[in-house]
Amino acid sequence: MEVRMKLNGKNITGDVRPDSLLIDFLREKGCVSVKRGCETSNCGLCTVLMDGKPVLSCSLLTLRAAGHDIFTLEGLQEEASEFVGFIADQGADQCGFCNPGFVMNTIALLRENPDPTDDEIRAFLSGNLCRCSGYEGQLRGIRNYLSSRHG
């Protein structure tokens, strides 16, 4: 089936099976930042933005994304670059496999709530699993970024 959507600001088309999942479609289109960590919608690694809202691309049929505006980390490099260095300064990137999903959800958080409290950060990102960092370093990184913005 033919599908059309806007991916990272560009109109694209694709030919997909009815059961195609968005995660596989996006990786096929070269957006390999989108990672699969489970098959049960539990890990948050595949988070992308659909019409600006974070969604799990493993739990969305590609056809459901038809006509929508999808962003992956490939399309938000500049916005991500504003804060990910602060996470790198904590060494909290670690293996990195969860980073794209975590970064995408953090972008969604900061767009919605530019000045979150620590608890708001924890709550918003609670669906993004990380097995390496113990989460605290990610939080310190985001906190340092927010503090730097306050000058």
Added chain:
Amino acid sequence: MDNRTYKTVGRTVRKKDAMQLLLGKPVYTHDIIPKGALVVKLLRSPHAHAMVASVNKKAASAVPGVAGIYTWEDAPGNRFAIAGQTYPEASPYDRLIIDRHIRFVGDVVAIVAAETEAAADKAIRLIKVNYELLDPVLDIHTAKDNPILVHPEEDWFPPCQVGGDPKRNLVACETDSHGDVDRIMEECDIVLEHTYHTRAFNQAMMETFRTYSELDRYGRLHLISSTQIVFHTRRILSRALGIPKSMIRVEKPRIGGGFGAKQTAVCDVYPAFVTMKTGRPAEIIYSRKESFDAGSPRHEMEIKVKLGADKDGRIRALDLYTLSNTGAYGEHGPTTVGLSGHKSIPMYTGSLEAYRFAYDVVYTNTVPAGAYRGYGATQGIFALESAVNELAEKLHMDPTVMREQNMVREGMVMPAYYGETANACALDRCLAHCKEMFHWDEKYPVRDMGNGKVRTAGVAMAMQGSCISGIDVGSATIKLNEDGGYNLLIGAADMGTGCDTILAQMLAENMDCSVDDVAVFGADTDASPYDSGSYASSTTYITGKAVEKACDDLKKKLCRIAADMLQVDPADVQFEGKYVRCLADDRKIPLGDIAYKTQVFSNEHAEATASHSSPVSPPPYMVGMVEIELDKETGHVEVLNVCAVVDCGIPINPALATIQTEGGLVQGIGHTLMENVTINKKGKIIEDNFLQYKLPTRLDMGHLKVEFEQSYEPTGPFGAKSIGEIVINTPAPALAHAIYRATGVWHRELPITPEKILMELLQKN
């Protein structure tokens, strides 16, 4: 203590790959392989114990796009081990690529290769297998000397003698002791005896197992694999496939976490087999479910602790017996078990007069276990630290005070740790520091919050090793570039830990340059110098020292070349970072000029390779404390605060050492409170996905605080020991302690779920 200050070592620098990772660049196996590889899928047995009577693959073979279906009849008959260990391995050669004898739910019955995933999945569904069912051995207590044998085959082969006997379902056994344990037990005022049980917890690294294979442009087998052990994998494949090692190349790209899971060649052999059969590129990616059903989880252990002490809290004798479940195959079985005693008992060297440590490792028809951060020490420390806390509570002593009078201290010889001396040991300072940071005296007492909830705290100590003494080899090759920078080639595997970066820091410190001047490459069996791989807490300590040695060699070499250019004796020049200087007349040769010199009419190259191995394995030490709030109406435990103070010698990169610690603490909280592994009557793991196997989220770990107490390990690079594994060991005993404080019930089995806490509370009242 060492008070030297360094330019680069001991300072936080970003991981060299940080921005690539954080910006989602294509750096992992599945991101970088060419399109068009055959998709490899495995048909797995639904039965725990069976013989494959027949396989009908007619319908499956007819599925469009299927390139090959292979069963036991197609596989070579050479038994091998997939444990990533130095040859000759302690793990028995007990596997075939596909065996007719099925030994656990998830064992491989057929390998399918197809053009697409859909075709492979369809073919898997259409393969018809007739099984002759056998009774499974599922209970570790009845496994030894059970008439049902997991490995009855005559070609079972142990490369090392470790006390195994497949005719008894025994992979290994040993007894080790020092002093007269029985006599001293009799003299003790108090003898505690308890049994502790830990399960086959899953590493749950975010990237599941995966391997790509192809024939390269020389017709050699080339693997790109998410592995911690490129060299061991090459050797394993050579034996399993019956092809020469020189015809195999194994490389790893970035790895999405390992924690020891990828110290076993869990999936590498399957696509390699397909490539050898078809000549085509092939890739396998394990699903999360497969990573649970047929991964390489922690060894389930049951540990009996007998502890003898005086009434003033002096621990005089320890007697441990560990029964370890290696599952259906013996990977890491003979070795993990040793740590349950040898990396727990020595913590009490300060007072201990005698110990005995015995173990059996048994086969069962359950998922084969492997290496997981902590490697047996985690299980042993849960048991022993819990027993010590039980003693303290029984004697109404503050458990921190009791530990102060029993713990190992710097300079002591540790009989239970292979007679090694604690040359660098700040465990006493770790305890004092942690008590102060945590506010132990305020948090230890039980505080009723007035709403059915109580707050209290628990404590535990931990140790680990730094490398496998007398075995692990690390190597480094350093090459000078024309701009004065360096290439550092290693065979150790950065799986996210940051070892590429800390090794570059050590190079920079030794060569007096910036970390930015160092390009790190690893790991590739064709290009890297030999390294056992990244496991056993060895990379900082062993490969770090190899870097140091290679730097020394390279400096000498650069001085020799420069002296030749200056036409003076090598003794008359000095290496000074950016150049080599003539001591007599101050003439300087910049490093770039030396590099260029080696490219013109030269018989010497500006590079050096060094290897390192250590006769000792200096333990890092640690103290961890937890504060919880326990809801007596629901059994729910909320972790409020976790504090840890670690003695890893010196932290080469404090940010990375901190993150290692924080990550280990949260992983430890996971297997203590929520990660459960239940095997049903048919031998199937129930929690085979993230819906049921609950990893801690950022709402489950409270607030972490990590600090360091430095010691100076004379055999380590810059005084460093290890940090990667020890950090997972304290949460379980500390939480079990706090839960006892809150409820009056000791939980001696992990995980301690709210259901268990509540049921015990109801039973008690």
